[in-house]
Amino acid sequence: MLSLPLLKDQRVLRREILASLVVFLVALPLCVGVAVASGVPAELGLVTGIVGGLVVGFLPGSSLQVSGPAAGLTVLVYEAVKEFGVGTLGAIVLVAGLLQLALGAFGFGRWFRAISVAVVQGMLAGIGLVLVLGQVYAMADTAQPSGGLGKIAGLPGLAVGIITDGTALTAFLIGAGTIAVLVLWPRLPAGARMIPGPLAAVALATGAAFLLDLPVAKVEVQGLLESIHPPGLGEFGQLASVAAIGTVLAFTLIASAESLFSAAAVDRMHDGPRTDYNKELMAQGVGNTVCGALGALPMTAVIVRSAANVQAGARTSLSRILHGLWLLLFAALLPAAIGIIPLAALAGVLVHAGCKLVPVRELRPLWREHRGEAVILAITALAVLVTNLFEGVVLGLLLAVVKTAWEISHLHVDVHELTGGRMVVSVTGNATFLRLPRIMEQLEALPKDRPIELDLSGLRHVDHACRIALENWALRHNDAETEPVRMLPPEAATLREGGPASGPRAGAS
Structure with missing residues (x-):
């Protein structure tokens, strides 16, 4: 909630505005990239970001974490769109939001903290692997095979295509250059790093493609209002299948867990009010209900934007509200700017984000100190890669329960x-x-x-x-x-x- 006494201080108000601009610049390429990678119009990613700011931003729970479309849900959304269609996606997200509201109202928010950290890390690692494997194809403007094993099996053919096809090579170099900028950006002087790395990488790639007139695929622009298609009764009727119900449950559980784990991480970054987990879960439920009604992407609290918000000096929820306003103004006034962005650049951003989801540095100490947890993490990640997200997470949870039962059965x-x-x-x-x-x-x-x-x-x-x-x-x-x-x-x-x-x-x- 907004703290009016704080906002009367002009210095605090100025800091909130500056923080909101930083979050906006971080969120813009990610909103567009997640939408494109999910197989939906780019504008729908912006719609989810706008709802995360202008709706969830006003609600209690966690005052400093920022909500929007997350890379962690890209794989699940892509599979849902491929199986059920964009129209049914809105119905799935809406029902998932209502379930989140119910879970928060009945006090289940705090129980998400009991989920094994190894399972969550394994889930995110598996998502990261699938995301990287899929977006490598997008970096070459090539259609990606279905399934994790299909993506792995297609890598030799992809490599041959990049080497032999000049257009694919050009696109791949654009994506690789974007990744290189993202990797090197944190090592630049502090003055240069005032511009967020994802925005700088996409801007440089876009500028190079435009000035050199490179033959690479660009983001397709439909317009904000034209992209919004609320689900109808027919779309809700498709939710009666077992596959659709499983997808709704997966959206609900994974989005909730990711949001509440993000809240716990953000709480460690600042000394302000702590998160009320039940209220935060209900806030996420309201946001997803609205996103579903608009036919947009599902939302979660996103640790990258939330960390940027805290590091920029935000102390109230005003910064996250304003970031939603800036996204709305950009989508309404500058829609053509999206249409010049190379798809390969956005794929590079998501490859980099996918790599960060794999906890490579934590694996060795985890193996030394908690070998069973490391095994659960690895099996969950591989299960997500070779089956699907829902089945992989269920397997990870079962392994965690069996491990705990074994350890206490002395x-x-x-x-x-x-x-x-x-x-x-x-x-x-x-x-x-x-x-x-x-x-x-x-x-x-x-x-x-x-x-x-x-x-x-x-x-x-x-x-x-x-x-x-x-x-x-x-x-x-x-x-x-x-x-x-x-x-x-x-x-x-x-x-x-x-x-x-x-x-x-x-x-x-």
Whole structure:
């Protein structure tokens, strides 16, 4: 929300305006690039950015993070447009926004913080890999194959096409030059870096293509109002399929998780008010509902723009509101400026953004300190690459749950020999199905010529599978006409008579 006492200070007001201009310059090429890479008119990316500023900017939640179309959703949007069409995209985004509103209203916002960081990083890494592989083709003005494996298999043919086709080579060099500018830009003096790197890279590429009259594909311009097509009843009717429902859920969960993780990161960058996660989730829901009603791209809170906003000195939500106003004025007054941008330059921006989604620097320390988390990250990323985003994330979440269940299933089996030849087997810890093979191997290896007391009183948890398996083992043991097994259930007291003598330990797992 706006802080009126702060805005009465002319210095603060000036700083908010300057910050909004910085965010606008960062957002402009990204809005256009994400839209083109998603297979929709470039103006729809600007519409989402405008809604992120002029609608979400006024809502409570996180006052400094900026919303708009995100590179992380490009792959999912592209697949949705290819399968359902641009018209149905609006219906999908609208329903996803309503679901976000409901989740925020019922207090589910804070639960998104419980999602495994390894799964989120793996999801983003997988998205980054698919984005890079797809946009490499766009850098050469070449149609990209479908599927991650198809993109990988087509790389040799792409390389041959770039070498043998002068037009493809020219476009690829434009994209490669854009990436080079983005990589080198942070190393320039601070004065030069006042212009955001993506804007400078796209401007230089556009200038070179225009002055040299290079034969490269340009962004197609339709006009802001002409690009807006609200979804009709027919488009909503297509949402009844299983594939459409899965896409809606994927949009909802991934956009929500990305926005709230971004909020947590932005909170670490400033000393202002902390994010209210439920309100922020509802704000994102309102934004996506509006975007869906306009037939635009889905939105998330975007860490690149949010970080630029904080680093530019913003202290209130005015900067993000104004950035939406600047996007609106640009789209309304200078639409022809979009039409001279080479597609290869925008592809280069997204290749660079995709590479930054892959946490290469974090992988080695993560492998040293938390090997299981590194495995989950890698498997999630590869699953997203070879299947699709939704299935890859679901697999990652399942692996994270199994890993956690395995780690908390600490189980110890101790065997004690008492006077008279009686044996006491004490099982302590948490008995879950994950440890069941090990415990059954140890029990079945016990001698059958002695009375056995199975003491389960030290168990903190016994799941249904383990309880049934232990009872069946005792029945089989008794049916074999051996010495009987006596079970002390988890609710019973610990050993009472004789006390354990120092006997061998059967094993621990």
